[in-house]
Structure formats: structure tokens, C-alpha cells
Amino acid sequence: MPVDLLCLGEAMVEFNQREAGGPYVQGFGGDTSNAAICAARQGTASGYLSAVGDDAFGAMLLGLWESEGVSVEHVGRYAGTPTGIYFVTHGPAGHEFTYRRAGSAASLMRPADLPVEALRTVKILHLSAISQAISSAACDTAFEAVRLVREAGGLVSYDTNLRLSLWPLERARAVIHATAGLSDILLPGLDDARQLTGLDEPREIADFYLAMGVKVVALTLGAEGALIATPDRAEILLPHKVDLVDATGAGDAFDGAFLAEFLETGDPFRAGRHANAAAALSVRGLGAVAPQPTRAQVEAFLRTSA
Numbered sequence: 001m002p003v004d005l006l007c008l009g010e011a012m013v014e015f016n017q018r019e020a021g022g023p024y025v026q027g028f029g030g031d032t033s034n035a036a037i038c039a040a041r042q043g044t045a046s047g048y049l050s051a052v053g054d055d056a057f058g059a060m061l062l063g064l065w066e067s068e069g070v071s072v073e074h075v076g077r078y079a080g081t082p083t084g085i086y087f088v089t090h091g092p093a094g095h096e097f098t099y100r101r102a103g104s105a106a107s108l109m110r111p112a113d114l115p116v117e118a119l120r121t122v123k124i125l126h127l128s129a130i131s132q133a134i135s136s137a138a139c140d141t142a143f144e145a146v147r148l149v150r151e152a153g154g155l156v157s158y159d160t161n162l163r164l165s166l167w168p169l170e171r172a173r174a175v176i177h178a179t180a181g182l183s184d185i186l187l188p189g190l191d192d193a194r195q196l197t198g199l200d201e202p203r204e205i206a207d208f209y210l211a212m213g214v215k216v217v218a219l220t221l222g223a224e225g226a227l228i229a230t231p232d233r234a235e236i237l238l239p240h241k242v243d244l245v246d247a248t249g250a251g252d253a254f255d256g257a258f259l260a261e262f263l264e265t266g267d268p269f270r271a272g273r274h275a276n277a278a279a280a281l282s283v284r285g286l287g288a289v290a291p292q293p294t295r296a297q298v299e300a301f302l303r304t305s306a
């Protein structure tokens, strides 16, 4: 069945340690998979475009997407290759990722494997820089997917998700800014954007990306909320106060909820308010996926915190 939102990237099985020396809790992650799941929890017809290995972790991810109502029609299962995993540890500087993903099935994705018809009909393709960092083949695949969607008139949504353990800043900047210039909706985090642009102020950063031709910039400001900017308007969204357990995946919950509400209303400011609330709710539990809220939870939260 065709979906409105197709998210491209690499999903992994997550092992998340709540405190130093403590046991790891198994969950799921992968930024664009997290976003696809959050969008599905908001009621969007979403699908994932990726590959997993034919191992137990690949089977667990397929089971997750099926249980969340995320289409797996475009998830390949590559024999003899592993599915990536990662560990999360928490320290004074926040959460840290340790990856075991080199040579993973998703890193072997090639442009020739792309589902051309699905990319020509989807309303929004969402991807992030992580998929471009994991291998040259995956990077080429991401650019080709963007080309196909743009050519057919669909929208491209892009999260800059900068992971300097996967590639050096100079290369990341070149690839990320080339992709930002091809994107309609840009979803950077403030720390990433500061490193990528060398600018400090959120408004300056938004203007920098709008000048590249991006139509909507949704810049997440961590504990300061978010800034939504279009060529004619900018609005700061104040943060919601919640008890923080784990911020892993909060930006992805923002992305998924933003895209879901944008698909529903076409209004980036309304989408920003919905996403700001979803991201706040997503930090109240451990892991990137489990605590993501449903649409009913986001709407109830917005009613009580208004």
C-alpha cells in the first residue's frame, strides 16, 4: 500500500544503560526509523526504506515496524550481513552512542536497489545525514532517492543529525550542506547547526538555511524549545517542562511528529507545536522508541499545558 511518508536510513537494535555499571535495557533506534514510528503513532501512513540482515536483530526490527504499523515493503533482508546495534551510556555530558554497525546490511544499500515507483509517488521522503555517513554506497543511495523524489514533485525532509564518530566535520559539512540545498524541510538541532554553520544565533542559522532555498526550517533548541522559520515568518516555541529520563531519540520524535502534523495541516507552525510537545513527552522514558507518544497523548498534553 502506498504511504505518505517514507523514511530512509538505518535502524538498529539499542542497548541502553540507565546508570553507569547497570544493566542494559534492550530497545530500538535509528533516527529515521524512530521518526517513522513516531509519525505512525500520530496516525500517518508511514514506511521505512532500508535493509536489515537475516539475523535475529533484523527479525526483531521487522517485528517492531509491523507492530507499529510502519510499512516494511521497502526493507530489504540481506543474507549473510549483520544488522547494526548500538549501546547508549549516560554521563554528565548527556547520552553517548557506541556503534557496532560497520558492514551492516543498511550500509550496503545501493542506488540500484531503490524502489523508484514508491519514491515517485510519496508525499514526503525523510532522511538524515547519518545514512550518508555510514558508507559511500548508502550516501549515493540517499542522494539518488532525493533526486527521484524532487523530480516527481514530492517534498524532501532532512535532519542534519551530525555524528562525528562516523565522519569528520569537514566532509560532513560538505555533504550535509549539499543535501540541505536540495531539501524542502530542514530539521537541524542547534548544536549540530552551530558546528556546521559556524553561526551562533538560532535566527541567523535559520536564515542561513532559508537562503539555500529550504522552505521550512525547524531548528530544535534542546531545553530552550524550537524555532520554526519560513521565508516570511519565524516563531520561537517555548519548551515544555517534563521530568527528563533519557533524551535519546527526542529529536527523532520531533521530526516524526512534525512531519505527521505537516502532512495533516500543511501548517509548519502548527506542526512545530505538535512536535515540540511530542519531543518533550518522549524524554520521560528510557530509549529512542518506547516512550514516543501517540497523537492522543500529544493532544491531551497540549490541552493541559496551554
Ligand SMILES: O=C(O)C(=O)C[C@H](O)[C@H](O)CO
Residues within 6 Å of the ligand: 028, 029, 030, 031, 032, 034, 086, 097, 130, 163, 248, 249, 250, 251, 252, 288
Ligand atoms: O546515532 C544513530 O545512528 C542512531 O540513529 C541511533 C539513535 O537512535 C539516534 O541517534 C537517536 O537520535
